[in-house]
Amino acid sequence: MKKAEWIIAVSLVVIGLSCLTMSATVMLNPNSIRAYLHNLVSICFWIGIPVLLAGGLVLIIKRRGNRK
Amino acid sequence: MNLNRIVLKLGGTIILLFVIVLLPLGFVIHKIFTGFYYNKVQEEIGQLSTRFAQIIATSPNAMTVNMVGMMSEFSGVKLFITDEQGKVVSSSSVSWVQEGTFVPQEEVAALAQGNSIRKELIAPVSGERFLVSAHPIRSEDRFYGGVYVLSSVEAIHQSLKKITNLIVLSGVGAFFLALGFTIVLSRKLSEPLIQMERAARRIARGDLEARVNAASGDEIGSLARAINDLAVDLKRYRDSRSEFFANISHELRTPVTYLEGYAKVLKQGLYASEEEREQILDIIVQESARLKQLIQDVFELAKMEEGKINLQMEWIDLSEAMENSVRNVSLKAKEKNLEIRVICEEQLNLVYADGLRTEQIFLNLLDNAIRYTEQGTITISLRNLEGQKVLVVVEDTGIGIPEQDLPYIFERFYRVEKSRSREYGGTGLGLAIAKKLMELQGGTIRVTSVGGKGTRFELEFRSVD
Numbered sequence: 001m002k003k004a005e006w007i008i009a010v011s012l013v014v015i016g017l018s019c020l021t022m023s024a025t026v027m028l029n030p031n032s033i034r035a036y037l038h039n040l041v042s043i044c045f046w047i048g049i050p051v052l053l054a055g056g057l058v059l060i061i062k063r064r065g066n067r068k
Numbered sequence: 069m070n071l072n073r074i075v076l077k078l079g080g081t082i083i084l085l086f087v088i089v090l091l092p093l094g095f096v097i098h099k100i101f102t103g104f105y106y107n108k109v110q111e112e113i114g115q116l117s118t119r120f121a122q123i124i125a126t127s128p129n130a131m132t133v134n135m136v137g138m139m140s141e142f143s144g145v146k147l148f149i150t151d152e153q154g155k156v157v158s159s160s161s162v163s164w165v166q167e168g169t170f171v172p173q174e175e176v177a178a179l180a181q182g183n184s185i186r187k188e189l190i191a192p193v194s195g196e197r198f199l200v201s202a203h204p205i206r207s208e209d210r211f212y213g214g215v216y217v218l219s220s221v222e223a224i225h226q227s228l229k230k231i232t233n234l235i236v237l238s239g240v241g242a243f244f245l246a247l248g249f250t251i252v253l254s255r256k257l258s259e260p261l262i263q264m265e266r267a268a269r270r271i272a273r274g275d276l277e278a279r280v281n282a283a284s285g286d287e288i289g290s291l292a293r294a295i296n297d298l299a300v301d302l303k304r305y306r307d308s309r310s311e312f313f314a315n316i317s318h319e320l321r322t323p324v325t326y327l328e329g330y331a332k333v334l335k336q337g338l339y340a341s342e343e344e345r346e347q348i349l350d351i352i353v354q355e356s357a358r359l360k361q362l363i364q365d366v367f368e369l370a371k372m373e374e375g376k377i378n379l380q381m382e383w384i385d386l387s388e389a390m391e392n393s394v395r396n397v398s399l400k401a402k403e404k405n406l407e408i409r410v411i412c413e414e415q416l417n418l419v420y421a422d423g424l425r426t427e428q429i430f431l432n433l434l435d436n437a438i439r440y441t442e443q444g445t446i447t448i449s450l451r452n453l454e455g456q457k458v459l460v461v462v463e464d465t466g467i468g469i470p471e472q473d474l475p476y477i478f479e480r481f482y483r484v485e486k487s488r489s490r491e492y493g494g495t496g497l498g499l500a501i502a503k504k505l506m507e508l509q510g511g512t513i514r515v516t517s518v519g520g521k522g523t524r525f526e527l528e529f530r531s532v533d
Contacts, residue, residue, distance in 0.1 A: 001255045012248030019241025023234040047245075065285065 079254035315481035393430035441466030
């Protein structure tokens with residue numbers, strides 16, 4: 001992947017995270033930076049769960065493959 | 069810009085799938101929120117109308133009605149109260165429902181039976197829509213009228229609009245997030261395919277050094293390894309073809325040069341005696357025979373490699389084939405004072421092979437053994453092996469083959485001592501032909517050798533008990 005493609009991909013992810021965090025924060029604490037950051041971390045956590053699960057699954061499959 | 073690319077197709081498909089899931093999901097979430105909010109409001113105004121009706125029912129008189137009207141006005145609740153005939157006796161914050169007007173008789177009948185009413189009303193002038201919940205005022209089985217509590221649908225819509233906007237914003241956020249990840253994913257997934265396409269194109273253009281990085285162990289990794297193997301095979305084929313042409317031109321040029329040179333000597337009479345003339349003629353005959361043999365061997369090998377050779381497979385007795393071969397080479401062996409010893413097991417099993425081709429294999433091996441043996445014995449043994457096989461061993465006491473040359477001796481034109489190839493003779497194709505014929509007949513050939521002590525060839529044939 002070229003550097004420009006990485007920049008585009010990361011920018012899109014950042015924009016997406018901002019939109020999600022904003023929509024989660026607006027109704028309850030629209031003027032609180034702390035609530036915004038808390039929601040941002042929570043959303044990242046929810047994104048991380050499937051990534052961690054998939055990573056763990058891949059590791060297990062690879063280890064089983066190596067044993068065989 | 070080329071849109072017909074795997075990365076765009078893959079990325080587009082992932083995003084399309086995501087949008088296919090996201091849009092109906094957004095619609096369903098919106099519906100859930102709308103339904104939930106409507107129900108909540110209905111429940112609230114239902115509870116209010118019930119509570120106000122209960123307050124009035126405890127003391128059903130004008131003062132209580134006025135007090136409830138005032139309470140609702142203070143708390144901003146829109147309501148109107150009817151008597152048992154359906155006539156509005158109090159109206160609070162509902163300007164378009166005047167006191168003295170009547171509600172429909174069917175509603176009065178429903179309330180009189182103790183039922184609650186839920187409906188939507190549209191304000192006559194402003195056109196504003198309201199959710200209405202009416203509860204009967206009943207005390208000791210007597211019907212006194214009903215309490216109507218209203219809630220503006222517009223207000224609900226305003227709240228829902230805000231929620232809808234937030235759902236859309238989160239949908240857009242999820243879309244961008246998916247797009248970002250999709251770009252990385254589609255790039256990473258399509259990268260090996262693009263690499264393979266480039267490598268295959270380079271190989272097709274003749275760059276056989278091109279290789280693909282086959283890191284993964286899945287089907288894509290297997291395909292990459294197959295492309296690498298193909299490149300290696302093609303390279304080996306190209307190198308061996310170039311080497312073959314170089315060898316064949318060299319091998320053909322040498323006897324032709326001899327023939328040309330000695331023919332000129334004869335033509336110009338440049339010989340000293342009749343004896344020398346005879347010697348030159350002998351050389352011409354030998355070189356012609358060698359040239360003929362070389363062309364015959366090349367032709368045979370080419371036919372075998374192209375799979376165009378027809379084998380007459382049948383059950384044959386190897387001892388007979390060996391006997392014929394030994395008879396053919398016995399004169400040569402006698403000239404060099406070499407003894408040929410044949411040890412054959414009694415009741416040797418028959419083998420499934422082509423008789424003439426098997427004799428050719430034996431002849432090539434015996435020819436080789438005689439050529440590279442100056443003194444001693446050539447021993448041939450034939451015996452049965454376990455597992456329906458017959459083993460033939462041809463062993464000589466010749467100059468042997470250095471260990472580093474052993475892996476290559478079945479290659480075409482390979483010679484251990486290139487400088488002495490003319491001294492020993494031969495075409496350099498005999499062992500290549502023997503190996504090819506053994507493989508075509510389903511057998512194997514192995515060689516072991518000790519430099520200066522001799523060489524041992526072992527041939528295994530399929531047999532029947």
